Each structure stands twice: as structure tokens, then as C-alpha cells.
Amino acid sequence: PMKCNMPAVRMKKITICGFGLIGGCMALDSLNSKSKVKVHAFDRPNVLKRLSKDKHFRVTCESYFGQAVSNADIVVLSAPHQANEQMLVRLAKMKSLSNCLILDTGAVKQPIAKLSARLNFGEGTQFLPTHPMAGKEKAGFENSAAKLFVNHSWFIDESVCLTKLNKTKLYWMTKLLGAKPTYIDNPLHDELMSEISHLPQLISTILGGQVNPYLIPLAGPGLRSMLRLAGSPYSVWSEIIEQNKTDIIKALKLFRDNLGKVTRMIETGQPLDDVFKAASRSYKCL
Numbered sequence: 067p068m069k070c071n072m073p074a075v076r077m078k079k080i081t082i083c084g085f086g087l088i089g090g091c092m093a094l095d096s097l098n099s100k101s102k103v104k105v106h107a108f109d110r111p112n113v114l115k116r117l118s119k120d121k122h123f124r125v126t127c128e129s130y131f132g133q134a135v136s137n138a139d140i141v142v143l144s145a146p147h148q149a150n151e152q153m154l155v156r157l158a159k160m161k162s163l164s165n166c167l168i169l170d171t172g173a174v175k176q177p178i179a180k181l182s183a184r185l186n187f188g189e190g191t192q193f194l195p196t197h198p199m200a201g202k203e204k205a206g207f208e209n210s211a212a213k214l215f216v217n218h219s220w221f222i223d224e225s226v227c228l229t230k231l232n233k234t235k236l237y238w239m240t241k242l243l244g245a246k247p248t249y250i251d252n253p254l255h256d257e258l259m260s261e262i263s264h265l266p267q268l269i270s271t272i273l274g275g276q277v278n279p280y281l282i283p284l285a286g287p288g289l290r291s292m293l294r295l296a297g298s299p300y301s302v303w304s305e306i307i308e309q310n311k312t313d314i315i316k317a318l319k320l321f322r323d324n325l326g327k328v329t330r331m332i333e334t335g336q337p338l339d340d341v342f343k344a345a346s347r348s349y350k351c352l
Contacts, residue, residue, distance in 0.1 A: 075231070075234045075235060075238060077101060077103040077139050077140070077235070077238060078102075078103060078104065078137075078139055079103065079104050079105075079106060079137060079138045079139055079140075080092075080096060080103055080104070080105050080106070080138065080139065080140045080141075080142065081105075081106045081107075081108060081128075081134050081135050081138040081140070081141045081142070082105065082106070082107050082108070082125075082142045082144060083108045083109070083131075083134065083135070083141065083142065083143050083144065083145060083150075083153055084108075084109060084142075084143060084144040084145025084146070084149060084150070085107040085108070085109045085113055085114075085117060085125075085144075085207050086144060086145070086205055086206055086207055087201060087202060087204070087205050087206060087207065087209055087210055088144045088171050088198065088200075088201065089107070089142060089144040089171075089207065090123070090206075090207030090208075090209075090210030091200075091210045091211060091212070091214040091215065092142060092144070092215075092243065093105045093107070093123060093125055093207075093210070094122070094123070094210055094211070094212040095212055095213065095214075095215070095242060095243050095244075096242065097123070097124055097125070098212055099242055101242070103139075104126065105123075105124075105125040105126070106125065106126045106127075106128050106134050106138070107123075107125045107126065107127050107128065107134075108128045108129075108131055108134035108135070109145075111129060113207075114127040114128075114129060116208075117207060120207070120208070122210075123207070131153070131156060132160065135157065135160070135163060135166075136162075136163075138163075138166055139165075139166065139167070139235060140166070140167045140168075140169070140235055140239060141157065141166055141167070141168045141169075142169060142170075142171065143168065143169070143170040143171070143172075144170070144171045146301075146302075146305055147172050147174065147177065147178065147305040147306070147309055148305060150170045150172055150178060151177070151178055151181055154168070154170070154178065154181065154182060154185065154193060155181075155185065157187065157191075157193075158185035158186060158187050160188060161188045161189075162188060163187070163188045163191050164188045164189045164190050164191055165189070165190035165191065165229075165231055165232075166187075166188070166190070166191040166192075167191075167192060167194065167228070167232040167235045167236060168187075168191065168192065168193045168194065169193070169194045169195070169196045169236075170193075170195060170196060171196060171197060171198055172195075172197060173197055173259060173263065173264075173306050173310075174256055174259070174305075174306055174309040174310045175195045175197060175221075175223065175252040175255045175256055176252045176253060176256055176309075177309050178195055179195045179223060179252045182195070190229060190231065190232075192226065192228055192229065192232050193226075194222065194223060194226050194228065194232075194236065195222075195223040195226070195252060196220060196221060196222050196223065197220070197221040197255065197259075198215055198218065198219075198220045198221075198243075198245060199218050199219040199220070199221065199263075200214050200215045200218040200245075201214075202214075203294055203295055203296075203297040203298045204297060204298075205298075205299055205301075205302055213244060215243040215244055215245040216243070216244035216245070217244065217245075217246060218245055218246065219245070219246050219248040220240055220243075220245035220246060220247055220248060221248050221249075221250055221255055222236070222247050222248065222249050222250070223249075223250075223251070223252055223255075224249035224250055224251055225251060225252075256310050256313050257313050259310065259313075260310055260313035260314045260316065260317040261317050264306060264307070264310060264313075264314050264317065265314070265317040265318065265321060266295060267295050267298060267303060268314070268318065269321070270292060270293060270294065270295035270296045271295070271296050271298075273292055273293065273296065274293050274296030277289070277293075328341060
């Protein structure tokens with residue numbers, strides 16, 4: 067765990083590559099802080115065009131990758147998984163990028179961690195796989211909000227031994243965002259996510275596809291809360307499902323087995339007391 071007596075470090079530039087919901091929320095927290103850090107954004111031209119017209123974001127839009135990351139203290143890779151991997155390879159080739167902390171925000175950690183192990187970065191530059199446990203069902207920087215990460219876990223690859231300078235930068239960032247650093251190894255992270263994140267998404271998606279949309283206006287808060295995740299676009303989830311499909315399939319099969327058990331109990335008139343009690347224990351943990 068990072069100690070609270072970290073030496074102060076002046077952050078001058080943060081570059082966010084992939085300016086969507088997560089990147090936008092990080093930018094708002096940085097811009098609203100007392101620090102004088104400058105935020106640079108790298109993304110596709112159409113995204114940067116919309117971003118430049120948004121008065122909530124006082125960021126520097128960069129259309130050239132090299133210029134965007136030049137002299138950055140922290141580079142955040144918050145694009146889709148494959149795009150993050152491609153940018154990470156480009157960053158490794160930039161030997162002039164020194165003493166920079168690179169981190170990603172992807173929901174699956176093993177593939178990009180294995181890739182980074184084969185790369186060599188400039189002097190003092192390190193890559194750290196991370197994953198913030200915060201988000202919304204709507205993507206895009208237009209849906210960003212300040213303080214999204216407050217009191218939420220921010221998973222960090224415990225196997226990476228950061229330099230003192232980069233450790234200080236990580237502490238500065240998580241403190242700025244109000245996130246709770248949670249150290250974990252990548253295989254365990256992906257297994258946990260399949261149950262506490264990826265499975266709920268798929269259950270909500272399946273339910274949303276099953277319910278007649280014409281009945282939704284008649285529904286109460288129960289169905290409405292269950293369908294919140296169903297609004298998440300497939301463009302966000304396609305890579306997550308592909309990269310973590312082994313653990314996701316295990317979680318789905320376990321859910322299938324439990325669903326079958328409850329179905330048989332209802333068919334045979336057995337009480338569901340124990341099932342409801344177990345679910346209530348989980349709810350109380352919230």
C-alpha cells in the first residue's frame with residue numbers, strides 16, 4: 067500500500083488517450099482541483115471536434131499522438147482494449163519519453179499486462195495496469211461527471227514495482243480522484259470482474275432482450291433498476307467479453323446452475339427462504 071507521507075510532486079501535464087466517459091471524468095476532477103496541471107486529450111478527429119466545443123472541458127486537444135504524450139507526467143490509456151494495446155506499443159518505441167507513468171483503465175488486465183512484459187520503455191517510464199470500479203451505462207465524455215471515482219476501488223497490478231517518482235504520481239492521482247487503491251494480481255482481477263461486473267451486465271442485457279419493450283412504461287422501480295446496465299452499448303462490451311470469455315463462461319454456467327436449482331424448487335413447491343436470505347446478505351453489504 068502507498069504511504070500517506072509521499073513527497074510532494076508538481077504535476078504539469080496529464081495526457082488522456084481515448085477521451086470517453088472515464089477519461090472525461092478524470093479530466094473534470096483534474097481541472098476542478100487546486101493543482102495547475104494541464105490536461106491534453108488525444109482521440110479521433112470527430113471526438114476532438116466535439117470536445118473543443120464543450121465548455122466544461124478546458125483541455126488541449128491533440129490530433130498527433132507524439133505531440134500529445136510529449137513531456138507528459140502521466141499518460142492514461144482509456145480507449146477500447148485493442149486501441150490501448152496499440153498505443154502502448156507506440157509509447158514503448160518513444161525512448162525520449164522519460165520518467166512517465168503510463169496506466170490503462172481497461173476492464174480486463176491479463177492481455178495488456180502480458181503485452182507490456184515484452185516491451186521496453188524509455189528511462190524511468192513504466193506501465194501500470196489499472197482498472198477503476200466506477201462508470202455509467204452511457205458512454206462518451208458528454209456523460210462525464212466530477213467525483214465519479216470517490217470511494218470506489220481502483221484496482222492496481224500489485225506485481226509492478228514502481229520507481230519512487232512514479233509511485234508518488236500514482237498516489238497523487240488516486241488522492242485527487244478520491245479513489246481507493248486496491249492491489250491485486252491480474253488473473254484474480256479478471257476472475258473477480260467476471261462475477262461482480264461482467265455477469266451483472268450480461269444478466270441485465272439478457273433480461274432487457276426478453277422483456278417486451280411495450281411493457282416497460284408499466285414497470286415499477288424493480289425492473290427499471292435491473293435494466294439500467296442494459297443501456298450499455300455492445301461496442302464497449304465486445305472486447306471485454308472476448309478478452310475475458312473463459313472466466314465469463316464460468317460465471318454464466320454457475321448462474322445457469324443456480325437458476326436451474328431455483329426453477330426446480332419452484333416447480334416442486336419448495337420454499338426459497340435460504341435463497342432469499344443469502345441474497346439479502348449480499349444486499350446488506352452494499
